[in-house]
Amino acid sequence: MATKEEIKARKTDIGPPHYERFLHPIIKENYGKWKYHEILKPGVMVHVSEDEAKIWTVRAASPRLISTDFIRMICELADKYCDGYLRFTSRNNIEFLLADEANIDPLIADLGAADIPVGGIGKSISNIVHTQGWVHCHSAATDASGLVKAVMDELIDHFTKMDMPAKLRIALACCINMCGAVHCSDIAILGLHRTPPKIESHDRLRNICEIPSTVASCPNAAIRPAFIDGKKTVEVDEDRCMYCGNCFTVCPAMPIADPLNDGVSIWVGGKVSNARSAPKFTKLAIPYLPNNPPRWPEVTDAIKNIVGIYIKGARNYERLGEWAERIGWPKFFDLTGIKFTKYHIDDFKYAGTTYRRTTQIRG
Amino acid sequence: MSDSKTPLLDELEKGPWPSFVKEIKKAASKNEKAKDLLGQLELSYKDKKTHWKHGGIVGVRGYGGGVIGRFSDVGEQFPAAAHFHTIRVNQPSGWYYTTDALRQLCDIWDKYGSGLTNMHGSTGDAVFLGAGTDELEDIFCELSAAEWDLGGSGSDVRTPSCCLGPSRCEFACYDTMALTYDLTMTYQDELHRPLFPYKWKFKMAGCPNDCVASIARADFSVIGTWRDDIRIDQDAVAKYAKAGLDIRFDVTRKCPTKCMKWDGTKLEIDNSECVRCMHCINVMPKALRPGTDTGATLLIGAKAPIVQGAILSSVLVPFMKIEPPYEKLKELVEKIWEFWDDHGVARERVGELIQRVGLGNFLEGIGVPPSPQMITQPRDNPYIFYEEYYEEEDEKGGEE
Numbered sequence: 223m224a225t226k227e228e229i230k231a232r233k234t235d236i237g238p239p240h241y242e243r244f245l246h247p248i249i250k251e252n253y254g255k256w257k258y259h260e261i262l263k264p265g266v267m268v269h270v271s272e273d274e275a276k277i278w279t280v281r282a283a284s285p286r287l288i289s290t291d292f293i294r295m296i297c298e299l300a301d302k303y304c305d306g307y308l309r310f311t312s313r314n315n316i317e318f319l320l321a322d323e324a325n326i327d328p329l330i331a332d333l334g335a336a337d338i339p340v341g342g343i344g345k346s347i348s349n350i351v352h353t354q355g356w357v358h359c360h361s362a363a364t365d366a367s368g369l370v371k372a373v374m375d376e377l378i379d380h381f382t383k384m385d386m387p388a389k390l391r392i393a394l395a396c397c398i399n400m401c402g403a404v405h406c407s408d409i410a411i412l413g414l415h416r417t418p419p420k421i422e423s424h425d426r427l428r429n430i431c432e433i434p435s436t437v438a439s440c441p442n443a444a445i446r447p448a449f450i451d452g453k454k455t456v457e458v459d460e461d462r463c464m465y466c467g468n469c470f471t472v473c474p475a476m477p478i479a480d481p482l483n484d485g486v487s488i489w490v491g492g493k494v495s496n497a498r499s500a501p502k503f504t505k506l507a508i509p510y511l512p513n514n515p516p517r518w519p520e521v522t523d524a525i526k527n528i529v530g531i532y533i534k535g536a537r538n539y540e541r542l543g544e545w546a547e548r549i550g551w552p553k554f555f556d557l558t559g560i561k562f563t564k565y566h567i568d569d570f571k572y573a574g575t576t577y578r579r580t581t582q583i584r585g
Numbered sequence: 586m587s588d589s590k591t592p593l594l595d596e597l598e599k600g601p602w603p604s605f606v607k608e609i610k611k612a613a614s615k616n617e618k619a620k621d622l623l624g625q626l627e628l629s630y631k632d633k634k635t636h637w638k639h640g641g642i643v644g645v646r647g648y649g650g651g652v653i654g655r656f657s658d659v660g661e662q663f664p665a666a667a668h669f670h671t672i673r674v675n676q677p678s679g680w681y682y683t684t685d686a687l688r689q690l691c692d693i694w695d696k697y698g699s700g701l702t703n704m705h706g707s708t709g710d711a712v713f714l715g716a717g718t719d720e721l722e723d724i725f726c727e728l729s730a731a732e733w734d735l736g737g738s739g740s741d742v743r744t745p746s747c748c749l750g751p752s753r754c755e756f757a758c759y760d761t762m763a764l765t766y767d768l769t770m771t772y773q774d775e776l777h778r779p780l781f782p783y784k785w786k787f788k789m790a791g792c793p794n795d796c797v798a799s800i801a802r803a804d805f806s807v808i809g810t811w812r813d814d815i816r817i818d819q820d821a822v823a824k825y826a827k828a829g830l831d832i833r834f835d836v837t838r839k840c841p842t843k844c845m846k847w848d849g850t851k852l853e854i855d856n857s858e859c860v861r862c863m864h865c866i867n868v869m870p871k872a873l874r875p876g877t878d879t880g881a882t883l884l885i886g887a888k889a890p891i892v893q894g895a896i897l898s899s900v901l902v903p904f905m906k907i908e909p910p911y912e913k914l915k916e917l918v919e920k921i922w923e924f925w926d927d928h929g930v931a932r933e934r935v936g937e938l939i940q941r942v943g944l945g946n947f948l949e950g951i952g953v954p955p956s957p958q959m960i961t962q963p964r965d966n967p968y969i970f971y972e973e974y975y976e977e978e979d980e981k982g983g984e985e
């Protein structure tokens with residue numbers, strides 16, 4: 223229990239601590255004065271300031287779902303080599319910030335001894351941003367951490383080496399609510415429910431769910447109030463359901479999980495950077511692969527295939543989507559051997575903008 | 586045969602990538618909550634489905650966000666994981682920490698929770714996974730005593746986040762970390778007490794490379810750019826060429842507006858044609874730098890698919906200087922909130938509202954004049970709803 227003093231000290235709306243408290247002295251002194259950077263080897267770069275000051279960065283992998291033991295372990299390394307300063311990246315990597323170049327190799331050796339790979343900078347595959355999955359989400363159609371682990375075990379060499387045509391960003395979301403922004407990644411792994419929620423017992427629903435909030439939870443007005451056996455409940459218009467699971471969020475008597483039908487789809491060719499071409503969405507490559515834990519072999523094979531064909535075909539600095547657009551989508555399906563189906567053709571609001579309205583077709 | 590209780594998850598301890606299963610097991614060796622989480626997850630792997638439900642609002646006194654309720658649907662089998670809530674702790678700008686600060690968070694979390702975390706959640710918070718309902722107030726008291734606060738959840742300002750900006754990147758065109766801290770502090774009430782039609786995300790990116798996916802994920806995207814000339818060090822360009830870079834193929838031909846020329850000795854840029862995409866600067870960071878008249882492009886409306894489809898942010902202000910106290914930027918944000926409050930329906934992100942009412946009407950509502958930088962092309966259909974036309978009296982020289 224919190225002590226009386228702590229409860230008395232309870233402050234609200236104080237916001238996060240100011241970041242200046244956490245900046246390495248070299249970073250504080252050269253804030254806004256950086257001149258250039260150079261990637262020295264996989265996972266290692268140096269930033270040089272106008273005053274020729276230098277800070278070295280070693281980027282290391284993390285499973286993101288980490289124990290306090292793991293955090294304490296990386297803190298020990300940061301105390302030993304980085305004067306007690308470190309940071310995390312937007313893709314959940316750990317960055318060690320070093321004032322002394324001589325500490326780079328000993329740090330990498332210690333990370334190696336702790337089974338933590340170093341890499342993810344430059345023309346490589348960086349960490350996979352992902353959601354909670356079965357570890358901690360109620361609407362997950364697949365697991366997140368397990369799939370990420372299975373995929374990265376296969377792609378590890380592209381994390382620890384810089385052997386890609388350009389950077390390749392993979393993201394995973396365990397349902398279409400997409401807590402992870404998979405709609406703009408080079409490759410997206412997206413969990414999908416494929417069947418509407420089931421109401422196993424209307425009596426249970428009545429007892430544990432509020433009918434108005436359950437009706438209101440549906441973004442597509444597929445849930446309506448109904449009377450069954452003279453008692454109030456809800457019914458689902460199955461044609462309108464898009465399997466988002468929002469009703470299950472407010473009403474646990476409407477589970478959407480369906481082990482027989484839930485699975486994974488693969489999307490490709492998105493990017494967020496404005497470099498060269500404009501930011502773009504991912505496009506559907508594979509509509510459905512089964513959930514096959516613990517290692518999802520169908521998913522890892524599909525991704526390895528796409529990555530391999532991309533590496534062979536893309537030009538220097540060409541992101542996956544830029545490559546696919548240059549060669550044309552028919553060739554993408556041809557080269558990857560992925561079957562093109564009616565599901566690949568958009569049928570939502572602006573579908574017509576994606577139909578080819580020219581006779582310009584490659585032979 | 587192994588007598589392990591988690592044969593499926595044990596498979597994921599193997600292989601070169603760091604294992605989350607090892608992490609859960611480390612926590613489980615000294616914590617009942619983590620132990621039951623491990624058991625429940627193994628069951629999910631066996632059943633191929635989740636065993637969590639949402640079902641119930643939980644939180645701390647005075648806050649409407651920051652804690653997300655999570656309950657097990659097999660709580661009898663795994664009682665220590667029956668209540669397993671998420672606590673979002675507002676991260677420091679740029680995800681910088683000292684080891685002392687991280688250990689302080691670990692100490693608090695080890696005392697009350699499962700010992701499992703996400704560093705970090707998708708929006709940016711440091712995430713504690715697995716707090717019991719009864720411990721929430723205690724955890725909050727200790728966090729607040731140690732000068733940490735909760736992040737956002739629900740229909741509020743979600744925890745603003747940013748790239749590391751000028752702290753360690755030469756591309757940064759404005760101070761992302763300072764703006765993020767300032768907005769976070771200015772909008773504490775909006776962050777902790779959900780009052781909007783739906784969520785609102787701010788993301789600050791220092792340059793058009795957009796390392797925080799602001800254009801894909803933020804309702805309000807602030808992306809650094811510049812409006813003068815790219816700075817060139819010709820000697821450094823020559824060094825890249827000498828070191829083997831094919832400048833014609835890998836740089837000038839990839840320029841989206843073909844505004845660059847390389848004759849083998851000198852790189853020329855027609856800056857009036859440059860769209861500031863960053864490609865040439867990314868390839869030759871020692872030779873090229875953004876200009877010095879820097880600021881940001883403000884964009885509006887990005888979101889994931891639910892409900893009306895995914896949207897990328899679109900240009901709202903082509904260029905704005907970003908300097909404290911950021912009055913112009915905040916005035917704009919507050920005008921947008923007012924319009925969203927008046928016209929948005931429940932669970933409608935601002936990007937969807939704009940699609941519903943039209944960008945033209947939205948601009949009029951927030952008092953921003955339309956400009957051609959906001960679109961890729963003018964309208965190509967004739968369905969114009971004219972708001973001004975002549976009446977008979979006008980012909981006779983009548984007054985308006």
